[in-house]
Amino acid sequence: MTGCEGRNWDTDDSLAGVTDDWSYLYVSRFIDIFWLNDTVFEEGDGSVSMSFSKKDTLKLDMRWLSGKEKGDSVNVHSSLVEVSDSVAVVVDGYRYSDEFWAHLYTIEPGIINYEGKFRIDFYETGKTTPWAWGEVTYEKSDDGSTLYNYERSKPQVGRY
Numbered sequence: 001m002t003g004c005e006g007r008n009w010d011t012d013d014s015l016a017g018v019t020d021d022w023s024y025l026y027v028s029r030f031i032d033i034f035w036l037n038d039t040v041f042e043e044g045d046g047s048v049s050m051s052f053s054k055k056d057t058l059k060l061d062m063r064w065l066s067g068k069e070k071g072d073s074v075n076v077h078s079s080l081v082e083v084s085d086s087v088a089v090v091v092d093g094y095r096y097s098d099e100f101w102a103h104l105y106t107i108e109p110g111i112i113n114y115e116g117k118f119r120i121d122f123y124e125t126g127k128t129t130p131w132a133w134g135e136v137t138y139e140k141s142d143d144g145s146t147l148y149n150y151e152r153s154k155p156q157v158g159r160y
Contacts, residue, residue, distance in 0.1 A: 019134030019155035058082040072097045114140040114150035
């Protein structure tokens with residue numbers, strides 16, 4: 001993309017890679033918590049212990065916040081609600097960097113019972129109109145071929 005400052009990284013492969021990474025971090029990893037029972041996992045400098053019963057209503061909220069003058073700043077909120085055997089995940093937030101801005105969100109009403117879409121709108125830094133998008137589709141899987149009850153598509157990307 002010659003002549004477009006701030007977009008030298010925007011090949012389809014680059015957009016798909018970012019979309020795939022962020023769909024894992026903000027959606028898949030969050031849905032996977034639904035399957036954990038009384039578990040300990042490594043997070044950053046220490047371990048996090050989670051204990052809950054799926055017989056109860058479960059609501060988990062996670063907010064990723066990071067603010068830097070130079071580099072990546074993050075404000076993304078993921079929410080999971082589980083009642084009985086139904087689960088819903090909603091994501092909304094922004095990431096800002098020197099190279100680009102991004103709005104990350106689940107398409108309404110969210111990912112319900114493992115079905116729905118996670119989308120990213122990419123913006124040139126400082127601009128208010130998106131120029132590219134990335135999307136991952138989540139589908140319920142009951143065939144036992146996956147560790148969890150869902151599959152996610154390969155990222156699809158496009159330009160506005």
